[in-house]
Amino acid sequence: MNNLNLLVVKHNQMESERILLRPISLNDAEDMYEYTSDEETTRFIYExxxxxxxxxxxxxxxxxxxxIGKYAIVLKESNKMIGAxxxxxHEWNKSGELGFTLNRHFWGKGYMTEAGKLILGLAFNVLGLERVFSEHEVKNxxxxxxxxxxxxxxxxxxxxxxxxxxxxxxxxxxSILKEEYLNFDKKEQ
Structure with a gap:
């Protein structure tokens, strides 16, 4: 089996039409504070x-x-970090776990779906995983x-x-299984 951590590190930057996923640095502190200090953005995840x-x-x-596996979501047009x-x-069962936070001022614009698609592409097309899962507080x-x-x-x-x-x-x-992703991805094109 490939070294999955090495593959994730090699893909520590990914981009789509409107966003860039890249490692988070201290330079992101002010943009991150904008949403981590916002009660509406954080109410279902942390103080x-x-x-x-x-x-x-x-x-x-x-x-x-x-x-490894932690990305800033950055708007390409402004270089603003809007979420993570x-x-x-989880190599032992060929699965991956997805989590995310998005600045509420950018909700409803499709950015998180765009970021999620990049991660699913990495999971299934590069890493060869069989399943990706996620969970959220039921009220969210x-x-x-x-x-x-x-x-x-x-x-x-x-x-x-x-x-x-x-x-x-x-x-x-x-969750989504690899075969479901491949069929879903075809429908989306």
Whole structure:
């Protein structure tokens, strides 16, 4: 089997028509703070950041410390970072886990779907994975809509599965298999 981490590192930059996925750096701190400090953007995932130093610490200790599969979502036209998308590979069962956050000022414009398609292309066409999955807090219907647009199917609800802001919440669990992706991708063209 190929070294999957090496392949992900070789694809640490990907682009589509409107966006670029690239590693996150401290230069992204102000753009990231714009959405990590926004209660509406973060309400289903984590406590909002109180100051720019908190965001810089997150970048240094999470995104830069272990950067594989963690991408800034950047608008090509303005070079503005508008969110982050993360992809964790699980070699033992040839699967990958997708997670994302998007600045609410850019919701409803298709950017997250565009970023997700780049990740699914990496997962199935480059890494040769068999399955990609994701989950979101059940009250966060916007994330569910993104996953459906990516061709994923809801497999069910995991009760009290995630700790968000100190409260156990239910998660909607989605996945897409390689053969479903290949058929879905053909329909999209």
């Amino acid at each position: 909002q950041h109180k100051d720019l130093d908190q965001t810089k610490n997150l970048i240094a200790n999470y995104f830069v410390k272990e950067p 998308i993360e992809f964790r590979v 219907s916007g994330s569910g809509k993104v996953l459906i647009r990516l061709g994923m199917k809801c497999e069910g609800i995991l009760r009290k599965n995630q700790m968000i802001k100190g409260v156990l919440v239910d998660s909607a669990y989605y």
